[in-house]
Amino acid sequence: SYELTQPLSVSVALGQTARITCGGNNIGSKNVHWYQQKPGQAPVLVIYRDSNRPSGIPERFSGSNSGNTATLTISRAQAGDEADYYCQVWDSSTGVVFGGGTKLTVL
Amino acid sequence: QVQLQESGPGLVKPSQTLSLTCTVSGGSISSGSYYWSWIRQPAGKGLEWIGRIYTSGSTNYNPSLKSRVTISVDTSKNQFSLKLSSVTAADTAVYYCARDSIVRDGYRRWGQGTLVTVSS
Numbered sequence: 001s002y003e004l005t006q007p008l009s010v011s012v013a014l015g016q017t018a019r020i021t022c023g024g025n026n027i028g029s030k031n032v033h034w035y036q037q038k039p040g041q042a043p044v045l046v047i048y049r050d051s052n053r054p055s056g057i058p059e060r061f062s063g064s065n066s067g068n069t070a071t072l073t074i075s076r077a078q079a080g081d082e083a084d085y086y087c088q089v090w091d092s093s094t095g096v097v098f099g100g101g102t103k104l105t106v107l
Numbered sequence: 108q109v110q111l112q113e114s115g116p117g118l119v120k121p122s123q124t125l126s127l128t129c130t131v132s133g134g135s136i137s138s139g140s141y142y143w144s145w146i147r148q149p150a151g152k153g154l155e156w157i158g159r160i161y162t163s164g165s166t167n168y169n170p171s172l173k174s175r176v177t178i179s180v181d182t183s184k185n186q187f188s189l190k191l192s193s194v195t196a197a198d199t200a201v202y203y204c205a206r207d208s209i210v211r212d213g214y215r216r217w218g219q220g221t222l223v224t225v226s227s
Contacts, residue, residue: 001170033213035154042203042220043154048213086154090211095167096144096156 002091004099011105012077020102022070022087030089032070034063037084037101046085047072074104082106109134111204111218119198119225125191129204129218130184137162137182142207144214145178145189147200155200159207160187194225 005023012018022032032050035043045054047063050070060075074081087099115127129143136143144159158168160178168176172191180187191198202223206216 031211035214037154042217043214044217045213045215049211052212054213054215088154088213093170095169096146096159096207098146098154098156101153 002089002094002097004087004089004097006085006087006099006102008100009103009105011107012074013107014079015076018074018077018081018104018106020072020074020085020104022072022099023068024070024089024097025068027068027070027089028066030065030091032063032065033088034061034072035086035088036081037086038082043086077104077106079106109206109216111206111216113202113204113218113221115221115223117222117224119194119223120227121195121225122193125189125194125198125223125225127189127202127204127221127223128186129188130186131206132185135182136180136185136187140209142209143178143180143187144205144207146203146205146214147198148203148220149197149200157189157191157202161209196225199223199225 034047036046037043050065051063062073084101086101110132112130119125142159145157160166175192177190201220203220204218205214
């Protein structure tokens with residue numbers, strides 16, 4: 001079955017850039033989506049198909065995907081960006097696959 | 108704006124069947140452009156995809172849950188449902204229904220989630 005690996009936690013200083021990685025075998029050949037989830041809330045899509053932002057998502061959120069790693073980048077991090085972040089792909093054998101999630105802390 | 112709302116018992120006994128319904132409002136579940144999914148999240152843990160259904164009735168399930176899962180759709184009620192059999196405490200989680208488009212551009216619509224506890 002296909003698996004996605006994320007770091008358990010990432011810390012970033014206020015106003016700096018945070019990068020959250022999502023590792024998977026040849027993930028660069030797949031479309032990667034990213035979700036933000038705050039406590040007690042449903043996830044919110046922040047990046048779709050590797051690098052596209054849904055309407056209403058700030059330009060500070062960006063994504064890339066190549067080789068075995070996809071990356072979510074959050075520029076000029078704000079306190080309100082503190083959340084859990086999940087990557088997600090579709091695999092023809094496994095179905096929808098989520099990464100284990102990364103807790104972002106803004107210091 | 109399409110909204111999704113989960114409903115069903117919040118407490119299920121071990122070995123019994125968990126049953127949840129997702130009601131779709133603000134749009135037709137029969138539009139043909141979307142997959143309708145169930146996703147769960149145990150407390151303090153990550154998201155786990157359970158499965159999905161297309162309006163034609165075709166389904167895809169998580170291989171790890173496939174033997175216990177049935178997802179169905181009722182277009183007349185604009186609802187789709189989840190049945191998970193032989194539940195154990197490990198099935199205790201917040202259960203979300205969500206919508207993904209056929210062009211696979213991510214889950215843009217989610218229900219608020221409903222907590223289901225498996226306990227005697």
